[in-house]
Amino acid sequence: MKKLLIGTAALAMVAGAAFAESHSVVRLGTEGAYPPYNFINDAGEVDGFERVLGDELCARAEMTCEWVTNDWDSIIPNLVSGNYDAIIAAMSITPEREEVVAFTQNYTPPSPSAFVAMGDVDLSGSVIAAQTGTIQAAHVTGMDGATLLEYPTPDETVAAMRAGEADAVLSDKDYLLPVVEGSSGEIMFIGDDVPLGGGIGMAFRKSDPEMRAKFDAAIQSMKDDGTLNEMIAEYLGEDSPAF
Template identity: 65%
Template sequence: MKSILLGTAALAMTAGMALAQDVVRMGTEGAYPPYNFINDDGEVDGFERELGDELCARAELDCEWVTNDWDSIIPNLVSGNYDTIIAGMSINDSRDEVIDFTQDYIPPAESAYVALSEDAPLDGVIAAQTSTLQSAYIVEQGATLLEYATAEEIISAVRNGEADAAFFDFDFLRPIVEESSELSFVGEEVILGRGTGMGIRESDTELKATFNEAIDSMKEDGSLNELIVKWFGDDVKVYE
């Protein structure tokens, strides 16, 4: 699950009371399969689309989907362009200073390295998506970080020889590795963040409570685990 660094725009005045609106706008990236992506019909699809629609149905909310680039997704929530972020966003302390989160709807997950060679130096040049938990981790490890705007670009960087390895969410990387005759996982997996939750403006306490109740109901009846397995496979981590 991804994270984002916070720009000064994220400190703008909060806007809106979501439940007072006719429609709750669900903000996502649309470029992070299987969490969220744009399908052949040009519509938001993926795990989070199905999850979000079910949460809105249980909460009896009229919801619509809005896409936004990853690097400005928090500032545009704060400024009122949509009412939630549901985009594979990891919960951590830095974001909690600017926005609020629901409880997690995916447990903390692993990040992993992929490379063209099992001998790839993980202290060398590592590609990661801009402003994510993974990019921050690479800096902490003392490796040379190459940042790219999208996850697809970090894979291309490895294939093109620009980076020794790429570091990103295991769930995103697994199908790419499985379908590739070149790429393989290297090194150890790393757990980052506190799970994935919906981002909510700090002023929208009622909306947060409403979605928390809906997430609780899906955890309790097992439907959330079923949805996670559907999109991420039988060996994915689920709620006990």
């Protein structure tokens, strides 16, 4: 999910207590509402690409994972205040976020965002739905003539378009692909793909450099042995950008 932190409150929050190097448990915060990256399955458990990835990274870092879900709009403030120890939630690496948190290297390359609609739409003069606090929402605000409608979850953006509240949706293409494929032709991609963000990484408090370094090394090891590319292909699709 290529998301941009909005709201200045998080920028003012002081870092929580550092996660001691001796700890063997790391609490991973995710949204649980952004398939195929993360979602809640029928058993009520976190599932998806980032669940499998996070468990593997914890194993390589010799940590035990505990998963915590949190609404997107407060996911960074709750990391900073100590409610969990890392974010793994389709969060794009952006300069704005780097003012507040410390990222690992990316575990997915930059991948495109895309527009979908239920017919021909002139994007320059349309109402476009995007999830609150995302880099897609920020992109829409910079489009000439476009009006942004923000919703708490990506599913609500699609529902708003279906209901006629919005003319189009801008979101991660990885998220939109199954939406388009499952619509029986009702929803289609329009316009060109939009390259946004610098890839997705894990976010840590700036006071936890040792913990961040362990996960950074684990990500690198998965890049080196090819398992990360295999996981990307399995969960995000063969056409999803890989390393």
